Amino acid sequence: MYHEWAVQRSICHGILQGRAEAVFSTYTVDAIDQSAYRRMADDALTVVIRRRSAAKRYFRIRIKNPIWIGIAFATTFGALAFAAAVVLARWIDLANAQTYPIVGAMAGFCAIGVAAIGWGVSGWITHRTARSKLTMDVVAARFAQPAFNDALTAFNTIRREHHHVTSALVDHLAASPDENDRKALQGLRYLLNYFEFIAVGVTEGELDERIVAQTLRGNITYVYDTTALYILDLQAKNPRTLEHFTALRRHYREP
Structure with missing residues (x-):
């Protein structure tokens, strides 16, 4: 059954207030539509939370766009060329042969505008494609490199035995004569440096944030949360230590 916009809003508002059954009865909403309205209310709440979340305002990182200057230049240059063509068009008089050269100039400016905008769009597509390919290559190399797998295996050993990595534990591993402890420490440092590289x-x-989120978010969260105490100790001495890794972990907060 179709309901007007105002009725849909009232139904969703009632669901969010915990009065779902009452509004369903008031507006005679059948079982199929009830499920749809519940999803609609949940989606609306999610949108508001994401829009106003402190995590988005204070914890999301600012991702640079390496080609924004080129795109801005191409767009501006193209707009100016079209503006010049419009200005010239006002001087064209088809009854006056002396104004015919203006037509050629106007066409030239239009061609320049199209070429500039086309260059900007082409550059953006090329950069996006290259960035996606680079990101996929970096992510795929994670599985192909024995160093990463060995480091993660050693790190998991630390995680099972100690749950959290602290400065005291790192000092203990560094001073230990046990070969396994030294391998565990080496794996820990490898992972921290690897994810700092990814975060940079x-x-x-230079790397696609969406692809990284879909492929490495779990690893980033797992490694950072396990080593957070150790990282905080390092940053107390030098705030820039692993700063990008820390920022990326905050970036991946929920929602």
Whole structure:
């Protein structure tokens, strides 16, 4: 049954207030539509939370766009060329042969505008394609490199035995004569440096943030949360230590 916009709003508002059954009865909403309205209300709430969330305002990183200057220049140049063509068009008089050269000039400016905008669009598409390919190559290399798998295996050993990595634990591993402890420490440092590298790539706009989120978000969250105490100790001495890794972990907060 179709309901007008105002009725739909009232139904969703009632669902969010916990009066779902009452509004369903008031507006005679059948079972199929009830499910749809519940999803609609949930989606509306999610949109508001994402829009106004403190996580979005204070924790999301600013990702650079390496080619924004080129795109801005191409767009501006193209707009100016079209503006010049419009100005010239006002001087054209088809009854006056002396104004015919203006037609050629106007066509030239239009061609320049189209070429400039086309260059900007082409550059953006090329950059996006290259960035996506680079990101996929970097992510795929994670599985192909034995160093990453060995480091993660050693790190998991630390995680099972100690749950959290602290400065005291790192000092213990560094001073331990046990070969396994040294491998665990080496794996820990490898992962921290690896994810700092990934975070720098995302922040600078060289790696696609969406692909990284879909493929590495779990690893980033897992490694950072396990080593958070150790990282905080390092940053107390030098705030810039692993700063990009920390920022990317905050960026991946929910929602």
